[in-house]
Amino acid sequence: MQAINPATEQPLKNYPNHSNEEVTSTIDQAQKAFTEWRNTSYSNRADLMRKAAEVLRTQQKSFAAIMTEEMGKTLKESKAEVEKCAWVCDYYADHAEEFLKDEFIETDASKCYVSHRPLGIVFAIMPWNYPFWQVFRFAAPGLMAGNVAILKHAPNVPGCAEAILSVFEKAGFPKGVFSNLFITNEQASDVIAHRYVKAVTLTGSTRAGKEVAKQAGAVLKKCVLELGGSDPYIILEDADLDLAIETTVASRLKNSGQSCISAKRFIVPESIKEEVEQRLIKEMGSYSFGDPTDENTDLGPLVGEKYRDQLHDQVKRTIEAGAKCILGGEVPDMKGYYYPPTILTNVKKGMPAYEEELFGPVATVITVKDEEEALKVANDTYYGLGGAIFSKDVARAERLAAEKLEAGSCFVNAMVSSDPRLPFGGINESGFGRELSHHGIKEFVNVKTVYVR
Incomplete structure (x- = not known):
C-alpha cells in the first residue's frame, strides 16, 4: 500500500x-x-x-x-x-x-x-x-x-x-x-x-x-x-439568497467537493435563475485552491490523477451534451491534482452532471418552473443520501423536507452534515x-x- x-x-x-x-x-x-x-x-x-x-x-x-x-x-x-x-x-x-x-x-x-x-x-x-x-x-x-x-x-x-x-x-x-x-x-x-x-x-x-x-x-x-450521493439543494423563490448561496457553496466545496453529502445539484426556479448564477460565480470564484498545508488555502487538490481526470471527463461530456460552463471547467497547468471551482448551468436530464455523482468542486444548476417540478427533479436520482431546501417560509420548507424529499437526511436552510447525535445513512x-x-x-x-x- x-x-x-x-x-x-x-x-x-x-x-x-x-x-x-x-x-x-x-x-x-x-x-x-x-x-x-x-x-x-x-x-x-x-x-x-x-x-x-x-x-x-x-x-x-x-x-x-x-x-x-x-x-x-x-x-x-x-x-x-x-x-x-x-x-x-x-x-x-x-x-x-x-x-x-x-x-x-x-x-x-x-x-x-x-x-x-x-x-x-x-x-x-x-x-x-x-x-x-x-x-x-x-x-x-x-x-x-x-x-x-x-x-x-x-x-x-x-x-x-x-x-x-x-x-x-x-x-x-x-x-x-x-x-x-x-x-x-x-x-x-x-x-x-x-x-x-x-x-x-x-x-x-x-x-x-x-x-x-x-x-x-x-x-x-x-x-x-x-x-454515493447526488444531493439536491432546492433554492425556492422566497429563499434568503445570502444564506442559500453561502451555505450551498460551502457544502459543494467542502473537502474540495469530495463528499457524499455535499450539495451537488442546485435546483432553482426560473424566476431567480440569473441572480442565483451570478451569486454562485462570485461566491465560488472567491475560493482559492493551492497548497493544502497553507492555512489560507480554501481548496486542496483532488485525491488522485484518475479522480481528477474522471471528473473533468464528466464536465466535458456534460458541456458537449448542451450544458454551459460559466466558471472554471479547465484543468490548471500546475503540479498536483487540482481542479478549480466549476459551475455548469442549463443542465438537463440525460446529461452526465444530471445523472451521475460528480465527486469534486463542480456545481450543477438545474432550472425548474415551480415547487412541484423542483421536488420531481430532486427525487429523480438513483441516490438518496441527503438533501436541503431553502425558503424564508420555514413551515413550508419543513413540510416539503419531511414529506416530499426522498433521502436519509433532509435539512432546512442548512447544509447536510453528519452529527453523532443524529442517524446517518441513505436509501x-x-x-x-x-x-x-x-x-x-x-x-x-x-x-x-x-x-x-
Missing part, C-alpha cells in the same frame, strides 16, 4: 500487504479479544474511549498532517476532522450504556425484556475522503457496544490507518479489540466469509457497496452500507442501515428477547 501526495505528486511511505497467514492470525486474535471485551463493563469501555478522545486531541496536529499529506485535505479541515473524531468518542462514552439498556416489556411472563448483546468481529471497509472520521464513526459505537473491529482502509491512506490503530493502542484498548489489515479486495472477500466475522460495514462507492452486499449476503452477514443506491445516534449503535447488536415464566 502506498500513498501519493496529491499536492506534489510524490510517492510516500510504502506499506507491505499482510499475508494470508497474517490475516488469519489477526482474525483469531480479534476473536480471542472479543471473548473478554464483550464482558467488560460500560464504565471500563467508556474510560478507554475517553482516553482515545484525549489521544486524538493531544496529537491533533500530527494526525491532521498525515491526512493532508496522503489525500490532500486542507490542514484546517484535517484538524477539524480529528476534533470531530474525539467528539464521537466522547459521545458514545457518555451515552452507550443508556442506548443499550434492557427494555422491559409487560407480557404474561413474570419477567420479559429485550437485551442488546454484541455480535463479535465487525469488518470495516473504509474510504479515503474522510480517512479518520469514517473509521471512528463506526468504531466508537461498535467498540462501546462490546464488539471488536478489523479495518481495511483505502489503499491510498495507509498512514492514516496506522495512525488510527495507534490511537486505540495508546488509549490502552486490549490487543485485538481494534486491528488494521493491509489487504487486497480478494483477501477482503475471504475476511467477510470467515466464520468469526459477524458483520460488515462499508463506506464507499455504490459499485463497491453492491459487491460487498452480495458477498455478505451469500454468507448471511449483517451489513451497513453508506454509499436507494446510497445504501442502507444507519450510523451514529442510538440507531447506529444498535445496527451491530443481537436484539435478544429474554422471557422468564
